[in-house]
Amino acid sequence: MTKRRNLDLDKVVNQAIEIIQADGIKALTLPRLAKELDIRTQSLYNYIANLDELVSLIGARLIREMCQEIKDGIIGLSDNVALIQFASIARRYLLSKGNLALVIYDLHSFPTNSQFSIEAKKLVDLLNQVLASSTLKQEEQFAVSQTLISAVLGFVFIETSNFYDLASEDDVEKSYCQMLKRIITPNQSI
Numbered sequence: 053m054t055k056r057r058n059l060d061l062d063k064v065v066n067q068a069i070e071i072i073q074a075d076g077i078k079a080l081t082l083p084r085l086a087k088e089l090d091i092r093t094q095s096l097y098n099y100i101a102n103l104d105e106l107v108s109l110i111g112a113r114l115i116r117e118m119c120q121e122i123k124d125g126i127i128g129l130s131d132n133v134a135l136i137q138f139a140s141i142a143r144r145y146l147l148s149k150g151n152l153a154l155v156i157y158d159l160h161s162f163p164t165n166s167q168f169s170i171e172a173k174k175l176v177d178l179l180n181q182v183l184a185s186s187t188l189k190q191e192e193q194f195a196v197s198q199t200l201i202s203a204v205l206g207f208v209f210i211e212t213s214n215f216y217d218l219a220s221e222d223d224v225e226k227s228y229c230q231m232l233k234r235i236i237t238p239n240q241s242i
Contacts (some may be wrong), residue, residue, distance in 0.1 A: 065098045111168035118145045131186045146208045
């Protein structure tokens with residue numbers, strides 16, 4: 053177990069992430085985190101103000117990592133290809149994180165000045181940069197941005213909730229691609 057003298061904020065966040073990945077967001081409590089770090093609960097306040105701040109830091113890291121993967125994955129791409137790749141990378145990333153990805157759905161409960169919200173804004177800004185370089189009319193870009201974010205998050209939520217657990221992976225992938233094409237190129241036949 054990690055001793056206090058070796059502890060830092062990064063180790064606290066890493067341990068919290070392990071708890072969420074293993075048992076879900078509801079399993080993350082300060083007493084459990086302290087126990088797994090082999091410290092007293094009060095000692096956690098040397099690193100974080102409260103559980104909300106910890107979740108904000110976790111969400112910020114999650115989004116920052118996803119944003120970097122998206123940037124790396126869309127280099128050299130443009131227009132609709134870049135948008136589809138953006139959405140596909142986001143989906144794959146979130147699905148790869150299991151229980152941790154569900155932290156994203158708590159973003160609405162954090163103030164706009166939280167680390168979580170700041171990183172989310174950077175991700176939206178990246179999407180808007182990709183949209184600005186597309187052939188979409190400027191008045192369409194805002195709607196596509198909102199729709200694409202909503203669709204990706206909604207699709208991941210449905211997948212992780214096993215609403216369609218009888219569908220094959222191929223069917224799910226085809227459905228996802230059709231959804232993206234309808235959002236990005238609504239006037240073209242699929």
